[in-house]
Amino acid sequence: MDPARQMCKHFRAMQTALIDSFNRRIEYLRISVTDRCELRCSYCIPKGFTGFEEPEHWLTFDEIERVVGAFTQLGVMRVRLTGGEPLSRGKLPDLAGRLVRIPGLRDLSLSTNGTRLRKLALPLRRAGVTRLNVSLDSLNPERFAEITGGGRLEQVLDGLMAAKEAGFDPVKINMVAMKGVNDGEIVDMVDFCIRYDFTLRLIETMPMGATGREATEHYLDLQEVKRTLQSRYELIPTVMTGGGPARYVRVGGTNLRIGFITPISQHFCATCNRVRLTVDGTIYTCLGQENNLELRPLLRAGVTDEGLKEAICLAISLKPERHEFTTRPDKIVRFMSVTGG
Numbered sequence: 001m002d003p004a005r006q007m008c009k010h011f012r013a014m015q016t017a018l019i020d021s022f023n024r025r026i027e028y029l030r031i032s033v034t035d036r037c038e039l040r041c042s043y044c045i046p047k048g049f050t051g052f053e054e055p056e057h058w059l060t061f062d063e064i065e066r067v068v069g070a071f072t073q074l075g076v077m078r079v080r081l082t083g084g085e086p087l088s089r090g091k092l093p094d095l096a097g098r099l100v101r102i103p104g105l106r107d108l109s110l111s112t113n114g115t116r117l118r119k120l121a122l123p124l125r126r127a128g129v130t131r132l133n134v135s136l137d138s139l140n141p142e143r144f145a146e147i148t149g150g151g152r153l154e155q156v157l158d159g160l161m162a163a164k165e166a167g168f169d170p171v172k173i174n175m176v177a178m179k180g181v182n183d184g185e186i187v188d189m190v191d192f193c194i195r196y197d198f199t200l201r202l203i204e205t206m207p208m209g210a211t212g213r214e215a216t217e218h219y220l221d222l223q224e225v226k227r228t229l230q231s232r233y234e235l236i237p238t239v240m241t242g243g244g245p246a247r248y249v250r251v252g253g254t255n256l257r258i259g260f261i262t263p264i265s266q267h268f269c270a271t272c273n274r275v276r277l278t279v280d281g282t283i284y285t286c287l288g289q290e291n292n293l294e295l296r297p298l299l300r301a302g303v304t305d306e307g308l309k310e311a312i313c314l315a316i317s318l319k320p321e322r323h324e325f326t327t328r329p330d331k332i333v334r335f336m337s338v339t340g341g
């Protein structure tokens with residue numbers, strides 16, 4: 001028996017944590033519940049793209065629940081629903097309600113573009129979603145429309161307010177910081193987040209797919225941004241709950257926390273604790289590598305619960321040490337909404 005399979009059998013027998021070949025404990029699963037999104041952010045889904053996954057390939061809610069159950073039995077405690085735009089998948093609060101009842105799951109969070117939050121924030125909160133991230137790259141309506149391929153800023157701002165009214169706390173804003181596009185707005189965004197009590201997370205552009213690669217023309221090193229903000233605000237290192245990679249500071253004299261997500265200028269692969277499940281049931285073990293394992297054929301061929309856990313262990317054993325975004329930026333053909341950001 002090959003060593004990876006033997007290791008998987010061992011994990012399964014021990015019902016223990018998922019530890020990869022680089023001694024990292026995997027306790028966080030991000031699930032792309034759809035690869036579709038009505039927005040066309042310049043760095044994400046290409047304009048005119050039509051090659052979305054066929055509905056018959058989408059994991060059903062039963063299948064997602066089963067996979068999450070297997071992951072939690074192997075020590076995964078946090079799940080984030082993402083996409084594509086997760087709120088475009090019908091009956092998402094029903095799925096959330098089913099997942100939060102799975103023993104061992106401690107935290108169910110969600111990433112959204114915010115356009116449907118006015119209608120769905122409260123049902124999601126009631127279903128048990130604990131934390132919410134909303135993408136917002138600009139506070140200028142024209143620029144927002146340009147970046148998102150026609151998105152309406154007022155809809156997202158209204159969605160953000162609906163999230164607060166529904167009791168999400170904190171609500172985190174994800175801003176992809178781009179030189180020559182929205183870098184002039186970072187201070188405005190800081191002030192906006194102070195005023196409305198949001199948490200801000202700044203993200204470096206990643207070369208995911210052709211769109212992501214083109215967008216790296218606007219790559220902005222967040223270490224520079226941090227220095228600029230430091231000249232204006234007192235930035236005090238702090239921590240925030242959540243399984244993600246952001247490094248946080250608090251802005252002195254305020255409640256605002258700013259997270260820096262720096263996959264390029266200061267990558268965090270050594271502490272990576274997550275894997276991703278695509279809408280068609282493929283586990284991707286790294287955003288910036290192809291290493292993957294398809295669960296859907298197993299699920300639809302009647303795999304046993306033990307077999308499913310064994311397959312998950314095998315996937316984890318394939319997790320590479322790190323991405324190669326800087327050394328091989330042309331490597332990843334999947335754009336972000338396929339894998340689930």
Ligand code: SAM
Nearest residue numbers: 083084085111112113135174205206212336341
């Ligand atoms: N639709 C949801 C949303 O807007 O948050 C979830 C999916 S979206 C793919 C998740 C996050 O990935 C968003 O914050 C988005 O800005 C970010 N993203 C997409 N492509 C990216 C890229 N090439 N580089 C950096 N961040 C990217």
